[in-house]
Amino acid sequence: MKLSMRHVITIQKNRFRQLKKNLRGLKKTALRNRKLISNEWWDSEFYIDSSLEDRKTIFNSCDAAAAAYHYASIELLISKYFFEQKISADGLKVLDIGSGSGHWLDFYESLGFGNMVGVDVSEKSIEHLRSKYKEDREKTFYKGTAKNYLMGRNDKFDVINAIGVMFHIVDDREWLETIKLFADHLTEDGVIVIGGFFGALNNIDVQFGADGSVNKRLRSAKNWKEKLSENGLKDIKLVKNVTSLEIDHVLPENNLIFARFSA
Secondary structure (H helix, E strand, O other), rough: OOOHHHHHHHHHHHHHEEEEEEEHHHHHHOOOOOEEEOOOOHHHHHHOOOOOOHHHHHOOOHHHHHHHHHHHHHHHHHHHHHHOOOOOOOEEEEEEOOOOHHHHHHHHOOHHHHEEEEEOOHHHHHHHHHOOOOOOOOOEEEEOOHHHHHOOOOEEEEEEOOOOOOOHHHHHEEEEEEEEHHHHOEEEEEEEEEEEOOOOOOOOOEEEEOOOOOOEOOOHHHHHHHHHHOOOOOOOEEEEHHHHHHHOOOOOEEEEEEEEEOO
8 A cells, every 4th residue: 555645754754763762762771870660650650630531641741642543553463463373362361561541451352352450550540450351250450560460370371461561561570570570470372462662672661750769761672582592482463553654643562573482
């Protein structure tokens, strides 16, 4: 399909935005003496009012239609992958990291999944989720990090979903430990779905709190693939979300990595 000049300009504008963000991040990363943002930041500075909805998990003033476009562009890629891989939802268990408003829980439910666990560091998010799904006994929720939830547990999951989450695990040791825990708690035929940027540059700090503390660290596609492979995940597919570039609005990094033990 031939793109209009307007689409071409919008795509290039979004690519320039990301490049500018990465270059600014490179400059700030060179001064890496910043503290890491605390988990309490999400409730004290990010979710600044009582309501919680999809667009506010991006940023508080995000346009509702742009947010819907963002989520839909990712949903299409996940749905396509699940269809091509013939992944059936029957009896499968989902772990959703960074559940926020519950968007990805609703999405996986629409695919037929029922048994789900939602994890989030935000108390406001967990309160919202427990209220939203109070009649649903197949969904349970845990306040804390993915690492804290998975350590010491024996259960395994068929889908581990972490969209727009792993770059907020800024501590490199915790990031590595979380990847290992994902592999340890994935079923033999399961899949890990990770949303992020996955570019050529590694360990770039690109988002900061009001006090300058680091809130987002982008790791390279090469680093991701190496660390996943080291944990036994050999079937790794990186999918670029080109559709997301076609809307003139600031949106999060939303390419995808799918990782499995074998094809």
